[in-house]
Amino acid sequence: MVNIIASPYRMDDIINLKQAGATTIVAGTDFFSVRSVSHFKQEELKEMKKICEVQHLNLYVLVNRFFVENELEALREYLKYLKAIDVDGIYFTDIGVLYEAKQLGIENKLIYNPETMLTNSLDIQEYLDLGIKMATISKEITLENMLEISKKVRGELEVIIHGRLNMMHSKRMLLTNYMKFLKKDINLHNDFSLYLMEEKRDEHLPIVEDDEGTHIYTGFTLASFEEVHDFIEAGILNLRIESMFLSIDDVCQIIKDYRYVIEHPREGRKIYKEYEEKYVTQNITKGFMYKKTGVTK
Amino acid sequence: MKKVELLAPAGDLERLKTAIRYGADAVYIGGKKFSLRSRASNFDIPDIEAGVEFAKEYGAHVHVTVNMIPHEEDLDGLREYLLELERIGVTAIIVASLSIMNLAKEVAPKLEVHVSTQHSSTNSSVIKFYESLGMNRVVLARECTLEDIKATMEQANLPVEAFIHGGMCVSYSGRCTLSNNMTDRDANRGGCAQSCRWKYRLFKDDQPLHDEEKLFSMSSKDLCAIEYVPALIDAGVSSFKIEGRMKSQYYLATIVRTYRMLIDEYYAKGEVSPARIAFYRDELSKAENRRTANGFYAGHPKMQDHLYGINGSGVSQEFIAYVLDYDEATKIAKLEVRNNFAKGIQAEAFGPDTKNTNFIVDMLYNEDGEIVEVARNPMDILYTKIDIKIKKHDMIRKIIDKREKIY
Numbered sequence: 084m085v086n087i088i089a090s091p092y093r094m095d096d097i098i099n100l101k102q103a104g105a106t107t108i109v110a111g112t113d114f115f116s117v118r119s120v121s122h123f124k125q126e127e128l129k130e131m132k133k134i135c136e137v138q139h140l141n142l143y144v145l146v147n148r149f150f151v152e153n154e155l156e157a158l159r160e161y162l163k164y165l166k167a168i169d170v171d172g173i174y175f176t177d178i179g180v181l182y183e184a185k186q187l188g189i190e191n192k193l194i195y196n197p198e199t200m201l202t203n204s205l206d207i208q209e210y211l212d213l214g215i216k217m218a219t220i221s222k223e224i225t226l227e228n229m230l231e232i233s234k235k236v237r238g239e240l241e242v243i244i245h246g247r248l249n250m251m252h253s254k255r256m257l258l259t260n261y262m263k264f265l266k267k268d269i270n271l272h273n274d275f276s277l278y279l280m281e282e283k284r285d286e287h288l289p290i291v292e293d294d295e296g297t298h299i300y301t302g303f304t305l306a307s308f309e310e311v312h313d314f315i316e317a318g319i320l321n322l323r324i325e326s327m328f329l330s331i332d333d334v335c336q337i338i339k340d341y342r343y344v345i346e347h348p349r350e351g352r353k354i355y356k357e358y359e360e361k362y363v364t365q366n367i368t369k370g371f372m373y374k375k376t377g378v379t380k
Numbered sequence: 381m382k383k384v385e386l387l388a389p390a391g392d393l394e395r396l397k398t399a400i401r402y403g404a405d406a407v408y409i410g411g412k413k414f415s416l417r418s419r420a421s422n423f424d425i426p427d428i429e430a431g432v433e434f435a436k437e438y439g440a441h442v443h444v445t446v447n448m449i450p451h452e453e454d455l456d457g458l459r460e461y462l463l464e465l466e467r468i469g470v471t472a473i474i475v476a477s478l479s480i481m482n483l484a485k486e487v488a489p490k491l492e493v494h495v496s497t498q499h500s501s502t503n504s505s506v507i508k509f510y511e512s513l514g515m516n517r518v519v520l521a522r523e524c525t526l527e528d529i530k531a532t533m534e535q536a537n538l539p540v541e542a543f544i545h546g547g548m549c550v551s552y553s554g555r556c557t558l559s560n561n562m563t564d565r566d567a568n569r570g571g572c573a574q575s576c577r578w579k580y581r582l583f584k585d586d587q588p589l590h591d592e593e594k595l596f597s598m599s600s601k602d603l604c605a606i607e608y609v610p611a612l613i614d615a616g617v618s619s620f621k622i623e624g625r626m627k628s629q630y631y632l633a634t635i636v637r638t639y640r641m642l643i644d645e646y647y648a649k650g651e652v653s654p655a656r657i658a659f660y661r662d663e664l665s666k667a668e669n670r671r672t673a674n675g676f677y678a679g680h681p682k683m684q685d686h687l688y689g690i691n692g693s694g695v696s697q698e699f700i701a702y703v704l705d706y707d708e709a710t711k712i713a714k715l716e717v718r719n720n721f722a723k724g725i726q727a728e729a730f731g732p733d734t735k736n737t738n739f740i741v742d743m744l745y746n747e748d749g750e751i752v753e754v755a756r757n758p759m760d761i762l763y764t765k766i767d768i769k770i771k772k773h774d775m776i777r778k779i780i781d782k783r784e785k786i787y
Contacts (some may be wrong), residue, residue, distance in 0.1 A: 152503045152531035179505030205479035250557040254523045263683040279580040378571035
């Protein structure tokens with residue numbers, strides 16, 4: 084079954100996402116989640132789990148920060164809590180989370196999403212063979228590579244099919260420091276309306292500084308309407324929509340459009356073109372799906 | 381207590397030899413395949429073998445970076461390559477890919493596997509995970525503070541390696557695709573274009589927030605952990621890593637020798653005075669080509685730890701000659717020219733066993749015996765009389781008033 088994964092911004096969004104065709108929702112909490120569009124209280128997760136059960140939705144949780152030593156105790160407690168409320172999936176990026184989850188016997192809930200690091204079938208297979216639930220294929224490789232990986236790998240795979248993609252995470256407070264350097268008394272922390280332009284380039288690169296540091300997103304918005312069928316045919320059934328910089332109405336419409344294209348594969352090109360024309364400022368592209376990277380210019 | 385390892389980078393065989401002569405306990409090098417920093421990866425198997433042979437004479441070790449994050453098409457020949465590295469006596473490989481780690485353990489078990497900093501390992505649970513897989517060492521993320529490292533070391537069993545000097549990624553290592561996005565060059569396969577160090581305009585809702593004269597940049601100052609060396613030794617770190625496989629022979633000699641002296645002094649005396657720290661800092665500054673700061677050791681980097689409005693990577697002109705030979709009887713030195721210098725200037729000799737010693741450059745002449753007023757051509761061979769005692773493989777630098785230095 085095709086699993087469409089998306090994040091609600093508020094509790095009320097869950098029903099809307101379900102109606103649009105989502106089968107899994109992703110929740111973020113303070114401290115443990117980075118680049119999350121939501122920051123639910125831990126108690127709220129329990130309530131969400133109940134709603135999800137009634138609605139036949141999966142609940143995945145983001146535990147995707149890097150932990151330093153004195154944060155491990157909080158991680159352990161949180162994993163115990165997630166085990167107790169029986170969430171369906173836990174995204175992680177710090178290998179320490181895998182170690183701690185194994186101690187609790189819940190590694191089968193884990194989804195390894197180290198952003199840039201899962202680019203070949205052998206590595207992905209190694210992680211899946213450790214007993215985790217799923218692995219997220221890196222978004223910086225070609226469609227051909229992704230499909231080849233899926234052919235070779237035994238286990239659950241996820242791809243991000245839509246949205247602005249994270250391309251850099253620094254632990255540093257880069258915007259606060261820059262404002263200090265300019266001697267400007269402007270607070271840019273947690274401001275989601277900022278973007279960078281490289282001095283010789285036109286692309287607008289969203290930049291966000293929060294308590295976890297500084298994040299920069301792609302100047303484009305990925306859309307995979309033409310490729311979603313290829314993913315499904317190759318056996319990649321977990322398809323995530325990145326909700327950052329979108330509204331709940333946008334996300335619901337996007338889900339409906341993917342559901343439509345999954346039913347009507349020949350319409351993919353048409354829908355892609357419509358998005359290109361309708362969302363000019365989002366700069367709709369196909370990311371790295373047809374763009375090979377190398378080591379030289 | 382086992383003495384901490386001083387681990388230096390080397391871009392080619394010549395620099396490998398320099399690093400070891402100047403005091404490195406181990407060097408890490410990049411093979412032509414499967415390595416990041418592809419432009420600094422000049423070692424084919426015979427070169428690596430020669431490097432291993434040379435290192436053995438000094439009781440030193442060679443580590444090879446096999447740290448790319450491969451794509452489907454990049455894995456051909458890996459098994460054979462690992463077998464070759466094991467056969468020629470490489471001590472360790474530095475690896476980021478889990479499948480390469482496990483493959484190495486399976487086919488080349490004599491190779492130690494060190495988990496690359498590309499994994500941004502910041503806690504003991506990560507280290508315990510790799511311990512459970514049979515790996516031998518973890519390189520910590522450069523995002524760890526001294527306090528983080530101390531706390532981690534109390535819980536970790538595997539040997540841990542920490543960076544003490546050199547370039548810093550502004551991003552968590554391995555998690556940055558600025559280069560991929562802006563230049564199609566894959567940072568995790570050795571193509572990083574250092575797009576973080578470029579200049580950017582910053583806007584809020586299309587209103588500029590930047591200053592046109594001082595554009596935004598994500599360029600970090602280089603790491604210099606000189607003040608933290610004693611505390612890191614006390615914390616139980618096993619290896620101190622210097623970054624910079626692209627850096628020059630002179631840079632390497634200066635940095636390695638300085639940390640060598642500092643480490644040895646701490647082990648001998650149990651302390652290093654502020655005056656000695658200042659001396660070591662001054663030594664390092666003689667080869668500095670980008671300004672330095674404490675990285676994360678003192679806590680989160682602040683405004684003054686970043687480079688704004690300047691590229692920051694200049695080439696030092698201080699290194700003027702390499703000593704190819706020295707005749708103690710006649711006091712004639714055979715020099716290989718590196719940067720422009722003239723008779724009569726103040727110079728400083730230094731070497732693996734030669735303390736910093738000042739002298740004035742005497743008459744210079746070439747191999748035909750002709751007098752040379754100014755040494756202009758790099759790699760020319762010149763002779764001069766140097767009254768202080770120096771040795772083959774020493775280096776000569778100009779003495780520069782630091783105020784003259786332009787950043």
